Amino acid sequence: MAEKLLEIKNLKQYFNQGKANEVRAVDDISFDIYRGETLGLVGESGCGKSTTGRSIIRLYDATAGEVKFNGVSVHGKKSKSDLKIFNRKMQMIFQDPYASLNPRMKVLDIIAEGLDIHGLTKSSKERKDRVHELLETVGLNKEHANRYPHEFSGGQRQRLGIARALAVEPEFIIADEPISALDVSIQAQVVNLLKELQEEKGLTYLFIAHDLSMVKYISDRIGVMYFGKLVELAPAEELYNNPLHPYTQSLLSAIPLPDPNYERTRVRKSYDPTSHNYEDGEEIAMREVTPGHFVFCSAREFESLKLTSAARV
Amino acid sequence: MEKILEVKDLQLSFHTFAGEVKAIRGVNFDLLKGETLAIVGESGSGKSVTTKAIMRLLPESSSEFKSGEILFNGKDLTKLTDKEMQKIRGKDISMIFQDPMTSLNPTMTIGRQITEPLLKHQKVGKTEAKKIAVDLLRMVGMPKPELRIKQYPHQFSGGQRQRIVIAIALACNPQILIADEPTTALDVTIQAQILELMKDLQKKIDTSIIFITHDLGVVANVADRVAVMYGGRIVEMGTVDEIFYNPQHPYTWGLLSSMPSLDTAEEKLYAIPGTPPDLLDPPKGDAFALRSEYALAIDMEQAPPVFQVSDTHFASTWLLHPDAPKVEPPLSIIERMKKFPGSRYYEGVRTNG
Numbered sequence A: 001m002a003e004k005l006l007e008i009k010n011l012k013q014y015f016n017q018g019k020a021n022e023v024r025a026v027d028d029i030s031f032d033i034y035r036g037e038t039l040g041l042v043g044e045s046g047c048g049k050s051t052t053g054r055s056i057i058r059l060y061d062a063t064a065g066e067v068k069f070n071g072v073s074v075h076g077k078k079s080k081s082d083l084k085i086f087n088r089k090m091q092m093i094f095q096d097p098y099a100s101l102n103p104r105m106k107v108l109d110i111i112a113e114g115l116d117i118h119g120l121t122k123s124s125k126e127r128k129d130r131v132h133e134l135l136e137t138v139g140l141n142k143e144h145a146n147r148y149p150h151e152f153s154g155g156q157r158q159r160l161g162i163a164r165a166l167a168v169e170p171e172f173i174i175a176d177e178p179i180s181a182l183d184v185s186i187q188a189q190v191v192n193l194l195k196e197l198q199e200e201k202g203l204t205y206l207f208i209a210h211d212l213s214m215v216k217y218i219s220d221r222i223g224v225m226y227f228g229k230l231v232e233l234a235p236a237e238e239l240y241n242n243p244l245h246p247y248t249q250s251l252l253s254a255i256p257l258p259d260p261n262y263e264r265t266r267v268r269k270s271y272d273p274t275s276h277n278y279e280d281g282e283e284i285a286m287r288e289v290t291p292g293h294f295v296f297c298s299a300r301e302f303e304s305l306k307l308t309s310a311a312r313v
Numbered sequence B: 001m002e003k004i005l006e007v008k009d010l011q012l013s014f015h016t017f018a019g020e021v022k023a024i025r026g027v028n029f030d031l032l033k034g035e036t037l038a039i040v041g042e043s044g045s046g047k048s049v050t051t052k053a054i055m056r057l058l059p060e061s062s063s064e065f066k067s068g069e070i071l072f073n074g075k076d077l078t079k080l081t082d083k084e085m086q087k088i089r090g091k092d093i094s095m096i097f098q099d100p101m102t103s104l105n106p107t108m109t110i111g112r113q114i115t116e117p118l119l120k121h122q123k124v125g126k127t128e129a130k131k132i133a134v135d136l137l138r139m140v141g142m143p144k145p146e147l148r149i150k151q152y153p154h155q156f157s158g159g160q161r162q163r164i165v166i167a168i169a170l171a172c173n174p175q176i177l178i179a180d181e182p183t184t185a186l187d188v189t190i191q192a193q194i195l196e197l198m199k200d201l202q203k204k205i206d207t208s209i210i211f212i213t214h215d216l217g218v219v220a221n222v223a224d225r226v227a228v229m230y231g232g233r234i235v236e237m238g239t240v241d242e243i244f245y246n247p248q249h250p251y252t253w254g255l256l257s258s259m260p261s262l263d264t265a266e267e268k269l270y271a272i273p274g275t276p277p278d279l280l281d282p283p284k285g286d287a288f289a290l291r292s293e294y295a296l297a298i299d300m301e302q303a304p305p306v307f308q309v310s311d312t313h314f315a316s317t318w319l320l321h322p323d324a325p326k327v328e329p330p331l332s333i334i335e336r337m338k339k340f341p342g343s344r345y346y347e348g349v350r351t352n353g
């Protein structure tokens, strides 16, 4: 059985809490991430994907909830040294590689930043060698170490971002829309690189995206968010073949595919959140409809989903 | 069908500190009345520059028009004075961009922004213009248009702003609408709504659309015909079915193969190796040769001419030369070709005629 690397329990992240402009960016979500897997997180902009990632990695202090890494709670009060170890184990890659790379720093120093913070190299030669090795790992070469970020293309910058994250040898990487700004052919290069690194180093990914076809390709399981809630979580194939939440169905039906015949007949479903007709006091929760396939639904919906799923088999 | 726009041998450069960027290196295409022509290709391939040249929106100080003609209803747009061009822009030809805020003025109500082209180009009075503005907003699916014309751009969501920009672009029933990545920044569900809206409106006012995008799913959805650009040239052009089910250029093969398909679980995605050519010093032969496993010796020496595949299908690759060796396209492309009656891999029943 797969081992849980992260356990996220009842995580909440409210902004401007108690004020008129309160935003419940992440509103009580729970899920696990298994060691070595890629969990995809999709949903429309503003639904809380980035905030989920940022709360997990403690860029924000969560409003409520718990995050366990390797069985140890990482939120709440922590000693400096514990935090430092934890920070090393989790790294983040961002959508806009340019904005996340200091334009006045040479590639050598950008990539070595984590090495320096954590004191991972003992001499300047070792530091340089390690950076050269990292550049080669991500498909660049050591000559690149003396250049500045603006001298690189979008795809190359994303490779720099990946090299920087890898420098401290993390176990877990949160990739927040890492390919959204790249061209299709370059997206494929970066996705292949991420997959190779995962196999080589046994990395675990949380892969945030709004491009649903790439997500299916890279993810083992996928979670769908809607207005701060996780509404469905299932193995990637299963989610695409048998979406159960009406929001997921609407999202999938909106993706145009590179196939004109399919496009001529594709029917788009729209989602009306009032269509559930939930009654007062009805408990809406994540429920496991078939093994590993969770849907945010009421007990009533759960029964009918189980029936239709059983009929399908 | 009637040609509304003809771009002939367009060549255009930018002068920069680093030297001459040969951005457009001989582009030819026609736009037919009422059709949607999609232009696809990686960033830097020249999609935006081509359409900005049509609109004459390129910086005069740094861009150099080297040769070519852009015939709009038989009139060469490159020869018009700025004043004549202003009359065409926004009236006969309008343009929408990826970021709606590049076309919207943040300090002006959207009502004023929609009525402005009407007052400028069409001889209508203020009350009439306002009525048209409300109708246009309703047409692009904006709820409560009477109230919303009094609001400013920041009071709308990204998808709504793009609808407003479309309303402005369509205010004068243009003959050509150029849309440069209009849905790239939007979520899929909003994108789907905008695409449906554009197709709807196109039927209503019978406008021709040039739709620039790098998303092949969007192309399959909107296009009647497709032009594939690479390194400042169109390398392949055909009907949407010809490009998706019978592609001939290795670059088109690469583009189509690097999209994961939803129904197969490939172990590794096909990725076109390398990066696009440096247009400061473009390769002398086929610009894609250095990235192509199908490159022939002649590709390094001489740029391929245009070969005709069908009445509507053209591709610029030496592989189509009668003396070229017969190569097998990638497997995923052969799968596509099996569906196309004109291809050599067709698996269906051929009907004569």
Ligand SMILES: Nc1ncnc2c1ncn2[C@@H]1O[C@H](COP(=O)(O)OP(=O)(O)O)[C@@H](O)[C@H]1O
Pocket: A015, A016, A023, A024, A025, A043, A044, A045, A046, A047, A048, A049, A050, A051, A052
């Ligand atoms: N620092 C912040 N302060 C206030 N609101 C925020 C902040 N960050 C995000 N939000 C809001 O939280 C919601 C979720 O945002 P985000 O997590 O960025 O969504 P996504 O990544 O899915 O697009 C949005 O409504 C956003 O405006």
Ligand SMILES: Nc1ncnc2c1ncn2[C@@H]1O[C@H](COP(=O)(O)OP(=O)(O)O)[C@@H](O)[C@H]1O
Pocket: B014, B015, B016, B021, B023, B041, B042, B043, B044, B045, B046, B047, B048, B049, B050, B059, B062, B279
């Ligand atoms: N104002 C400019 N000055 C110099 N070079 C430019 C300018 N605008 C575009 N280019 C160059 O022209 C080429 C084509 O650009 P563009 O048409 O914008 O590509 P895309 O296909 O992504 O729309 C690129 O190499 C780009 O760098």
Ligand SMILES: [Mg+2]
Pocket: A049, A050, A051
């Ligand atoms: Mg985000």
Ligand SMILES: [Mg+2]
Pocket: B047, B048, B049, B180
């Ligand atoms: Mg462009």
